[in-house]
Amino acid sequence: MPAGVTIETWHWVTFIGCVLFMLAVDLGLLHRKSREIHAREAAAWTFLWFSLSMGFAFVLFRWMGGETAGEFITGYVVELALSMDNVFVIALIFSYFGVPRHLQHRVLFWGILGAMVMRGVMIGVGVELVHRFHWVLYILGGFLIFSGIKMITGSDQEVEPEKNPCIRLARKFFPVVDHFEGQRFVIRESGRLLLTPLALVLVMVETTDLIFAVDSIPAIFGVTQKPFVIFTSNVFAILGLRSLYFLLAGAMASFSYLKYGLSLVLVFIGIKMLVSFKYHIDTLVSLVVVGLILVVSIGLSWVIKPKVTEKEPKP
Secondary structure: OOOOOOOOHHHHHHHHHHHHHHHHHHHHHHHOOOOOHHHHHHHHHHHHHHHHHHHHHHHHHHHHHHHHHHHHHHHHHHHHHOOOOOOOOHHHHHHHHHOHHHHHHHHHHHHHHHHHHHHHHHHHHHHHHHHHOOOOHHHHHHHHHHHHHHHHHOOOOOOOOHOHHHHHHHHHOOOOOOOOOOOEEEEEEEEEEEEEEEHHHHHHHHHHHHHHHHHHHHHHOOOOOOOHHHHHHHHHHHHHHHHHHHHHHHHHHHHHOHHHHHHHHHHHHHHHHOOOOOOOOHHHHHHHHHHHHHHHHEEEEHHOOOOOOOOOOOO
């Protein structure tokens, strides 16, 4: 960051205020009534959020220089790429609970708002730890390498609400009706507060994002340790996740090699963090490496189709 450039409180307030304003316009004006989001609209929203992200990167370039702008773009790409795996899990959650397509936008809206708060807290704690104990970076680097290897060797993810402690806690304190009540998460019957299945879906989405954040937050610390850059790149990636879901959810099965690409990204950033005490890997080099890994993994997914094994018909 260039000398003389300091992030003041009003910078944080202005950024968060702009994000909340855009979300308020989205929910209160554009999506006041629940409706199905089609691919064309999702593509337009995806392009809009991406354009806003690159516009913010340009502002950082003019304001703080190319190094900071490069860190923001690299962090944004890493967070967005790791979010693509989250898209597949969210699709599984919606399918498991049988959430109608016209209600999915509402769940993702509140899920993203909660994710921003959770990630903000995690980033704040992480920045403080790294500032006080620099060796924490090496622990995070080792954790990312472990996570990357586990992503390759681990089995396919399944949705198991009965094993989710937050779901069990919610069921323990609140009765749950067995049918959807429109876009409502809570209803009141005979003076009792009841949860709808949509509330359980929201809890599942929030806890799923928390699990993914355990990988993605340490990853961005391998790109930069600047709190403002970490937070803004995370927020822009999360904002684009909702439209990305409606654009890619039906085609996520086609990205069969993306998991391997994401695991390599985690391992690369982990190694970068471990060797940072002796070798400095330039931000542009990191961006190019991450970009190439993702492009190759997505390209292989389209070129090499996975073999589909046909199951024998049951008698």
